[in-house]
Amino acid sequence: MQQLRDLPRLPNYGLSGSFGASAADRIALQTAVSRVTGHLARGRVLHFPVLFPCSPEAAHEVLVTKAKSFEKAPGFRVLLHTLAGQGLFTSEGSLWRRQRKLMSPLFQPAPIHHYAECMRLVAIRAANAMTPGTTLDLAHETMRIAMSVVGKALFDVDTFDEADALGGALTTCLRWVDRNLASPAVALHVLMLDLTEAAAERTTGRAKSLAQRLHERAAAPFLLPGARDPELLAAARLLDERMQAMIDERRASDLSRNDLMTRLLTALDADTGEHMSDRQVRDEAITLFVAGHETTATALAWSFYLLARDPAAMARAQAEADAFGDAPITSWQPERLAYLTRVFREAMRLYPPLVMFARRSLEDVEIAGTHVPARTITIVSAYAQHHRARTYPDPQRFDPDRWLPEREAERHKSAYLPFGAGPRVCIGIHFAMMEGPIVLATLLRRHRFEVDPRRTIDPDDFATLRPKGGVPAVVRARV
Ligand code: HEM
DSSP states (O other): OEEGGGSOBOOOOSTTBSSSOOHHHHHHHHHHHHHOOSSEEEEEETTEEEEEEOSHHHHHIIIIITGGGEEEOHHHHHHHHHHHTTOTTTOOHHHHHHHHHHHGGGGSHHHHHTTHHHHHHHHHHHHHHOOTTOEEEHHHHHHHHHHHHHHHHHHOOSOOSTTSHHHHHHHHHHHHHHHHTTOHHHHHHHHHHHHHHHHHHHOOHHHHHHHHHHHHHTTSOTTSTTTTOHHHHHHHHHHHHHHHHHHHHHHHTTTOOOSHHHHHHHOOOTTTOOOOOHHHHHHHHHHHHHHHHHHHHHHHHHHHHHHHTOHHHHHHHHHHHHTTTTSOOOTTSGGGGHHHHHHHHHHHHHSOSSOEEEEEESSOEEETTEEEOTTOEEEEEHHHHHTOTTTSSSTTSOOGGGGSHHHHTTSOGGGOOTTOOGGGSOTTHHHHHHHHHHHHHHHHHHEEEEOOTTOOOOEEESSSEEETTOOEEEEEEOO
8 A cells, every 4th residue: 555655746835844934825735735646645744645536536534534633633622722622613522523523503594694694784884984085905895794703793892893992802803813824833832732641641659640640731732932921911810810700601591592602502412411511602602603704704805906906797796786776685585695696606716715624534544545653743725726737727717607506526525625514524514605695785775995006915824815915996876
C-alpha cells in the first residue's frame, strides 16, 4: 500500500511549513492543492507530515465514510477554549454526540422558519439606515446585520452590535483568536496537551495525577501570546456574567420565550431525562453566536461584491427581489428566491467562509489507497475543492447558474463543502441558507450598490475568508 512519503509534496509556504504562513501564502497553498491531479498530497507543519485530500472522493472518505477514524484537530479547541469552551464546534466524543443529538431538532427547517421574519426585519432596519449618495463598507454592514440576526434569534435582543457590551466582549475575544490563528504557539500548546496526555496514560501514582492535572490545565490556552491580557480576561468574565444573567432571567420567566437560548434550556435528553447544565448552555449559545454570524456575513459581503461587478447577474437578482412588490420577502416560498440562493452558493464556492477543516487521525486508516498512520493531521480544503478546474470549468468565473439542479447533479457531493460534510457538517445550514437570500433580496430591492469596477478585492484568510479592506460601495436609492 502507498505510504505518506510516496505522495506528491506541496510547495512550502512560510517558515514553519504549511502553517504559520501569511494569509496570501495560505491561499497560495490552497490553490496548489486545487491543482493536484491525484487524490492526495502531503505538506508539513514544523516537521510533522500533513495529509491533504485533493479529490472530492478523498475528501469524502475523510469527512464522511471514514469520519469515525478522525477527530477535529486540537488547535481550534485550544484557541476557542476561552470563548466557546466545550460547545458543539469544539467538543468531541460522547459530549459532542449527546449535544448534537439534543440540538439537531432545533435546527431543522420547520423550527428555523420561525426566524425568517427576524431576518427580514433586521435587513429592513439596515436598509432604512443606509443614506443614498454615501459610501459604506458592505463587509461591515453585513457583519452588523448577521450579528443582529443571530443576536435576536438566540437571545431575543434587539440592538445587538459592537456598541453593545456583549457584542464588544465577543469582538475582543474573536480578535484575540484571529491574532493567534497563525501562531506557532498553537502547535506548541497542542504538543504539550499530547505529551501530558501520554504521560497520564503511561504513569501511575503521584506522577499520573500530576500529569492529569497538567493536562487539565493545558485545556486553557495559557501558552498563547496575550492569553492573560487583562482586556481579554475582562471580556471573558463579562460574557460569563451576561450569559448567566440571561439564563437566570429565562428560568425566572418560566422559560416562556421563543428564542434559541430558551430552546437550549428546555431541550431534554431522551436517554437520561436530563437538561444541559447552565455552563453547557453558555458554551453552546456562544458557539452558535460565533459560528453563526461571521460566516454568513462574509458570504453576504462577497455576494454583494460579485453581483456589483456583474451587471447581467445583478439585473436578474434585482428582478427577483422586485417580483415581491410590496409583499414581505421571507423564505416561506424559497422558489421565489431561487436565483439569489444560487448567487449566495456561488459566492461561497469562490470564497468559502471557512477555507479548510483540520482533522487528526485517531487510528491507522486507509485513505484513497494510502496508509495514514494514527495522529496524522489531515486538512480538507473547501477552497481547493471549489477551485478545481476539473470540477468547475473556468473556476475563477462567477456563474450562479452552476447551481441549476441539473448542473449540480453532475458533480460529486463533496466537491462543494462550504458547510463541511459528514457527522460534523454545519448545524446552521438551513439558518444560513435562509438568511443569505432574504438579506440580499431585502437590500437589493431598496438600493443599488456601486463598487469601483477597477478595484479587485483580494480574500484575506483569517477566522473566515474576508474581503481584504472590506467592500466599499456607494449607495444609490432604487425606490
Ligand atoms: C454561511 C454561513 C455558514 C458557513 C459557511 C458555515 C460553515 C461551517 C462549517 C464548514 C462547519 C464544519 C467545520 C468542520 O467540519 O470542521 C460548521 C460547523 C458548525 N456551524 Fe456553521 N456555518 C455557517 C453558518 C452557521 C450558522 C448560522 C450557525 C448557527 C446559528 C452555525 C453553527 C455551526 C455549528 C454549531 C457547527 C459545529 C457543528 C458540529 O461540529 O457538530 N453555522 N459551519
